[in-house]
Amino acid sequence: MLHKIKPAEIEAEADASLTRRGFLHAGLAVGGALVVGFHLPLADAAPAKAPFAPNAFIRIDRDGKVTLIMPQVEMGQGIYTACAMILAEELDAAFEHVAVEAAPPSDKLYANPVFGIQVTGNSNSVRAFWLPWRKAAAGVRAILVQAASELWKVEPSGVRTENGAAVHDASGRRLGYAALLDRAQGLTPPKDPPLKDPKDFKLIGKPLKRLDTPDKVTGKAVYGIDAMPPGVKFATLAACPVFGGSVGHVDDAKAKKLPGVRQIIVLKDFVAVVGDHMWAAKQGLHALDIAWDEGPHAAISSEDVWKQLRAASKTEGAVANSVGDVAKGLAQGDLMEAAYEMPFLAHATMEPMNCTVHVTPTTCEVWVGNQVCSRVQAIAAKVTGLPLDKVTVHNHLIGGGFGRRLEVDMVDSAVQIAKQVDGPVKVVWTREEDMQHDVYRPVYRDTLSASVANGRIVGWKHRITGSSIIARWLPPAFQKGIDIDAIDSAADIPYDIPNLRVEYTRDEPPAVPTGFWRGVGPNNNVFAIESFMDELAKKSNKDPVAFRSDLLGKSPRLKAALELAASKAGWGSPLPARTGRGVAAQISFGSFIATVAEAEVDANGDVHVHRMVCAVDTGIVVNPDSVIAQLQGGLIFGLTAALYGNITIAKGRVQQSNFNDYRMLRINETPQIEVHLIKSGEAPGGIGETGATAAPPALGNAVFAATGIRLRRLPIDRDVLSGKKPS
């Protein structure tokens, strides 16, 4: 997405040179350890204007232990391991001696080059830090070599490094990095340290074991919800079930009497109960008699939301991309029009929202697992009125992010509660609260029209209508009415189309808060585009794979992925009755992916997914096993949404509450999944969200192949497939 941050693009280009000028310099050691920083010129390019400043990533202890101070959070994507591999690679450190430490909050030091703030998201950790991390490590290696050559009085060229040591072959001398720290201290790394040629990579590209998993199979891993500062109390809360409502009157007579209930805290829009443990807090909350002031949205229903969105989708949008003459294009050939609709979705991370806070008159300490560490610190400072440097944030492993933890609402409420509690308090949301007070993947309506002539698309018009999350979340990036996320993978559609126009019409749903959700913009765009491509293939009487492939002349990498996926999936080979194959192709997050789904639709309209085959070219792969895992998981995440995901609104509130009515795919519904990696020397692409984006269109197209019924709304409506409802 980097290249698509419009306002920053120009600078980003300019910065290419800057990047080359990017230099490393050794800073002063902390506790005798060598700390090396580097600056991220790209940060200047980012919309939020992170200030130019060096930051600290690598620490080498006296015992030779290399610690990587990790700006990105681990939420299952394997980034700790990937990052450690990249650094160990260029540093020639012994991988088993590399440790990872979560970085403290600081946009100054740890800004994500793409966003200019400290954020883990948009599947860009490896993409964004690939070069900076390598240069940082290579720079350190260079000064260690220099130190060794000075010590041994030999030419630096004669000194090589391996496994955490400098080696002089001529004299057979060898010294571990630890022994070189004093000399390396204060040395200035070369301006542009040489980077390894990928063919010399020893670690990158190997399926190394992940650093974070051993503790996760023994229960030792500590997530935010596991933080246990001494003397901690436990709280849970209830916000007004109606969006935008507030607390009216609270009768706490019964709750106060319950054993273990310590405090009942009534705030503007939520009520919290503090107790000796979560059970007491839960019982206390249950015993409260709360009258809510439901506010202006008490009548909103899903019908209102869709009415508004459909109306908005009829209005012209801001142009995100325009090629040729779309009117002329649409005038030729057979015209086809379709609209696709995506529902609200909850994140339902397995670790419910939680945050532990200790507020004193002069300090605030926060324990949480969050994707935007510096925003955590900022909101805590705002709520407490303390200066930033008085707020300490301990970021933790995350039990599922998927975009939910790009928000800090759970920190905001926890700090408000903690301000009234003497000592630390852990605020844990119930699953019901988590589900009914999420920031939801917005409803989207994508309207497409295209015309085909001789099996090729001659005109293409795509209007995306929906909420702009960017406008709320990163205002500087929202320019000229374009939400760079909402149009992602649509404005840059991979197919050769001579006349094309892609528009974005912003429409904020009434009452319901919206947020990033695994797959973000591409999630809705790829579903709409790839479903429509299938409809166009049908209209042109062409095979869906051939139809796409013929239009991928300019995207050889995607074409290759498409052909590989098709052959691995046995595309075209016969299938049992009511069973079909569907394909989807996409370039998203810098990865080139093709997916084939094989699904059966029984007479009752229930869908049974048998097999998913995925081929991906994601450039240089740091850890292939993590990439495969991310695609397996992402596809299941996407299938869950396509089959079941639907948050509905009635009387201004979310109707779903727990896994009984917000359904998750389970192991006995999970298809066989095959992922095929395509070797590539290109820069790494993002992978964490791609599977979630790939599954829904592939499945929808498989359902069409199986039944002849085209579903243009998600989730899949089994009543339509069973013939109970018209499609």
Place this chain on the structure above:
Amino acid sequence: MISLRINGESKDVDAPPDMPLLWVLRDILGLTGTKFGCGMALCGACTVHVDGAPVRSCLLSVGSIGQRAITTIEGIGATPAGAKIQKAWLDLEVVQCGYCQSGQIMSATALLNGTPHPEDSDIDAAMAGNICRCGTYVRIREAIKHAAQN
């Protein structure tokens, strides 16, 4: 005071008898390896063993347990099947965010104890109650079979 046998040790806890074991483990005893996911026996994140059987601790009132042996993720590695499963989980790199995995491992261990060579249908029956939002199901199935072979 309620006395419990957890991972071979006996513990006295001051808790109301209707308090679910989950919160006793996490909030009173600090055994945070057992996770809270739904509180309604819908997700399996809180699974522990009571006399070897997998049980959802989020609904199990602590007063109803008596002297039956409780095993949690912190203790399961000490059992042969538990150790096997944990090793298989690492060999096949099952884990992603890991939050559901304590429960997955407890359910899988119970399965292996009762059915040393599980078929797919046994895995479905034993594991379908454990949700993994990260979608590690494919590897969970492989890892259980892998553990059964070694």
Place this chain on the structure above:
Amino acid sequence: MNDSPKTGGAGRFVLIVIAAIFAVVLVGFLWMAVLAPHPMDFAGGPHVALAEYHGDDPTGVPAELKGASLIERGQYLARAADCAACHTTEGGEPFAGGHAFVLPFGTLYSTNITPDKETGIGAYSDANFLDAIHKGIAPGNEKLYPAMPFASYTYMTDADALAIKAYLFSLKPVHAPDRENSLSFPFNQRSLMGVWALLFNADKRFEPRSARDAQWNRGAYLVEAVAHCGECHTPRNLMQALNHREKFAGTVQAGWRAYNITADANSGIGAWSEADLAQYLAMGHADGRGTAAGPMGEAVDDSLRYLSQGDIAAMVTYLRSVSAIATSDLPAPKAGAAPASHAEGVAANVDARGKAVYAGACAGCHDWTGVSPVVPNATLTGVRSVNDPSAINVVQVILTGAHGHTNAGTAMPAFGGAYSDTEIASLANYVTARFGAQPSAVTAANIAALRAQD
């Protein structure tokens, strides 16, 4: 048309038919109305007017409350009579009405019985109130529909009825105009309800059975005059009046099956111990018998759980004296748990999709044995609903859940929102096959029909 001899013959024939029909109707009428037994006739023995009865007064409030204020006594009785159940709508103000009764011939809405002068009963005199309770007649001679169980309440003493009135009048008036009923002709003719009442409402106060002890008579008063158990558990005749010939034999109401609560050992509660019954009424659950859900769950939550132990015991005594009637399609509940192994205990021909849903959504709490390892209320062994081959209540609980207040926190959530009709049908069939005496054969269409009712 021309007048041929034939027509005369035809005319005679028509007359005979009419006469025959008339005779049948007359007999049916005598059978349904005039000769119909009263709720307590099964007990036999002499009955005396309350005044002549020498045992302790079976009416009023239990001894514990004798000294309580009129309003407190009224509250106890209002709860025992469960006025709230029908006169409160979900999420609405208590007693403000608006609860819908969906009937084959239209929808009926309960009325506002808060003391609001304009829209409630604030303007009622004592006489007005008694007429409504005993005769089903509202001020202005407006005839009430028998959805208001006045044919049961009619046995309530004036004193108790007026205590309830005093309680209702102590509540905050709520301005809530009655909702328009949507009934088709002829059911929209209220005057006809007067005829109905004439035929089917005894309009008599409670008369103790002198041959029975005080406990039994107290139970009889509570069950018949106040708690009106028969209104759900006794089948109705063509005219929608309770048919006491099949007293407590069970019937389907509002999409739920009110089970046989006669002494029949297999299909009724004959096999239940007194303790089972008492626990079920007071707590909504009895181990090995089941947990109240749906309308019975509401009855426990809003009414029965507030009754004194003595009153529950009295109701139990009375209920157990009701003569046994067998319900042919209800087998004796299967004794014993299902096998621990998922692979055993269910015939191979049972739809596998039910098992798949059970494994994911149900087994965590209900286990493969049906004996819940976590929540006693969730144990399925021996429970009537899973031993009902119609599976109607199993389906309802799956669709809408079970939310007893007496077991807060461990209520069963509703699965209707996320599972398809086929999935729920297969699940119900799997559950009855695995845990019940006889498998059900519910179809997706049945589920759709029940959803339509909720």
